[in-house]
Amino acid sequence: MINENVSIALVHYPAMDREGKLIVTSFTTMDLHDIARPARAYDVRKFYIVQPIDAQRLVIKRQIDYWLSEEGRRSNPTRYEIVQLVSLKYTLDEVVEDVEREKGKRPIIVGTDARKYPNTVGYEELSREIARREREYLLVFGTGYGLPPDMMRTFDYILEPVYGAGDWNHLSVRNAVAIILDRLFSRNRC
């Protein structure tokens, strides 16, 4: 694994709705496939899904188990490969503990957001820092209308927003994960 010191997390709770109220968002099948694929292509250690609702966790587990089964493996070998990266957790704290337990270091937590924060880090800077392989990194992606600002403020870094060609920036979280991993880790980005 090239980026064995990098994990990513998709957070279904806490998330904000359009008015900024706290909600739990739902898992969608595409969140699994379209985030696990870039996670595998850019060779990161793990893709954590944070989901506290048991009924939702059951749906996610059932899908992962299917693709890990003999039948799933035969019908789609690529999916079998990518779901092995997925790990389901109740909270972001549990994710941080998992990294710490497996890698022996608390990860640097890097938030992502369409808004700019004071402790913003650029793509080239973060990419170079990660490539030193001295520390663990956890890239955190929100759902719905994003992670609450109170939580963002506890993170070590906030990654610079992904800017498009103009001012419109309502990309999906799946778009954002693919673009951000490409910017940080591709062999032929520029």
Next chain:
Amino acid sequence: MINENVSIALVHYPAMDREGKLIVTSFTTMDLHDIARPARAYDVRKFYIVQPIDAQRLVIKRQIDYWLSEEGRRSNPTRYEIVQLVSLKYTLDEVVEDVEREKGKRPIIVGTDARKYPNTVGYEELSREIARREREYLLVFGTGYGLPPDMMRTFDYILEPVYGAGDWNHLSVRNAVAIILDRLFSRNRC
């Protein structure tokens, strides 16, 4: 519109299956949202969906019509915005004709593929060429196991594959569109 000389097309036919046989692939809701979003963010002219099967076209039209309706607009203003970019066509030839009719020039057709072809063009080179605004460009994205090589060989350029961190490159077409548009048109890519 910043990239008014750029259109993108998602081709459901022709497509290949795992054995290289020709198939028609199915539209998925996520193809609409997760490709229309980067199309809007990177400010291209139009997102064409090529689908020859009438039953499939009906499903696509119904969704577009909903998001364009008063009710759809109220429930999700961003989707209302993005579906306006979508245009449904029977064949890729029909797409080329549409560009020609509206813009007065036949577009340079740029294929995308995970395999490398002889007439490969790099991201920086194509990005600079497009920015001259002298010609029209149509970026073509395959579905299933990609566009047939016979068709690829008729295109003017083939874009260099998106490489991840290592050799694994089974990204979804939605991942590929987001990454490719970001590489070509973002304001803060590097």
